[in-house]
Amino acid sequence: MDSTTLRDRTVLVTGGAGFIGSHLVETLEAHNDVRVLDDFSTGDRTYLPDNVTVIEGDVRDPIALQEAARGVDVIFHQAAVVSVSQSVDEPRRTNRTNLDASLLVLEQARQEDARVVLASSAAIYGHPSELPVPESAATDPTSPYGVQKLALDQYARLYGELYNLPTVALRYFNVYGPRQRGPYSGVISTFLEQARADEPITIEGDGEQTRDFVHVSDVVRANLRAAVTDDVGEAYNIGTGTRTSILELAEFVRDATESTSPIVHREPRSGDIRHSGADVSKAARDLGFEPRVGLESGIASLADGGSLTPVSGTEPADSNTDRGTYS
Template identity: 40%
Template sequence: MRVLVTGGAGFIGHNVAIYLAHRGFDVTVYDTLERSSEDAVKRLRDAGIPIYRRDVREWHDLRGYDVVVHCAAYVDVAESFARPKEYFENNVIGTASIAKAASDAGAFFIYISSASVYGNPVKIPISEDHFLKPISPYGASKAMGEQVVELYSSIYGLKYVILRLFNVYGPGQNPAYAGVISRFIESAINRTPPRIYGDGSQTRDFIYVEDVARAIELSIVKQPHNQIFNIGSGKHISILELARLIMRLANIEGEPVFDEPRPGDIKHSCANIEKARKILGFEPQTTLEEGIKKLLYTYKRLKT
């Protein structure tokens, strides 16, 4: 089965591409390579995956591909406040372009969305039928991308799955756009206390990137048409507890330092993953502590 991964040199994209290639899929990567790391590109090439410099905002002939996994996106919530126009252009227009090309080619379309579409939820854990009320340009751009995909299904017959990813972490994150776990681990490796924005009471649901890749593989194999799934661990932890966990595992003494809250940061987040369990057979395999230990080992090895 031929699979195209857009944004395939990004953090999630390159991990997904390599995972799928190892699972026997014929994988190709499209990426502008503007924000990719040299390590991600090297890992893709070492895996024998062809990489093409492509911009998803342009039309592409995708005939020959069975599945398109659309990971390409600008993903920094804080940056989206300073550069909203670029986020809407890349994340909405890019999705509109590549989804239409996938529809024209008869390819199954997997749209990688985000829990940011929910904004501040009224109920925890969050199920897929929770209303969407994003509080950042990034979250709004992902919600609009979902609307484009659903519209194309109704007017062009696009077959799709939307995966709303919660807080993804793992090896290969670009330091400039890294999530909170990578930032905390970077601090721990440098023997400095992690910096928390806000009071640390905010909670997040963290999912290891290989578990995300497994959810995408299940979506490819089962192809449940026109469905939306939350992909998370189904568990949540406060940012303060997370900081202390990483400090303990890295043998760092003291307490985290605190800074002003950042715009666009939601208060609480936790996925209800029962639908993904029931329909996809999805079950997270990596616990948070196991994943952090893997990352600590990876970061220490890169530093030596």
């Protein structure tokens, strides 16, 4: 595979009509033959360009997956249930999507001799033992979602070692951007909705907890880099390396929307992770990944109802949270 660009390839994006997946599809389709596998339970068909091949089906269905993956060069595996709270309520059901289906993807990739770029998560770290968090940090998930993503992360490594399957796992921190919506949208979209409606911006706890917010366009760049790197069989943190408190975030949203919404505090969530932030030095070294979108400019763009300049489909590419929560 060319070391500097992803062109003239047949690629599959699972969950390609979703938040991150649709941005990835939009970038890839200009120079590649792109297929999307999505059941549209949360994805939106209107996000997809007209010239991509859409297979409407469930990633847990081996027949649909086989049809979608036949002859592909790269699989970007984005399909998942991304709600931490839903995984707590329904661990078996979310495991079927987040882990069982991911094994089907890896097995299908073996049949096709295709590279796999997988969406992992910072949730695998649980309460971080060090900040910023390196990939070598202890993993101690605090939810079934985190356990599922950790198992996926490890399966990706193991498939590389056992079967020589080229895999890269990307451990997303708190991803935000256009098209993030629905009952499990991120805290930024939730705060924007509250500010636009002149409702109180509601923070759980004192607001001093910190997170690493990374724009979806930077996540797309990371995926494109992972699709061409020689450093396969590895996992990489994808964030910005900058931690922002939830209170600072609320102030950014108020400034961007020119809102007078008061900031109010509720009881903290039980078990909430206090601080999280990515050490992205490994991704910078191996993938050439550098985040480009600052948080204030990213929020300002969202507040204006637009999006930032899309990632070029010809360049090498340099989590989602529950609604109202910060994990």
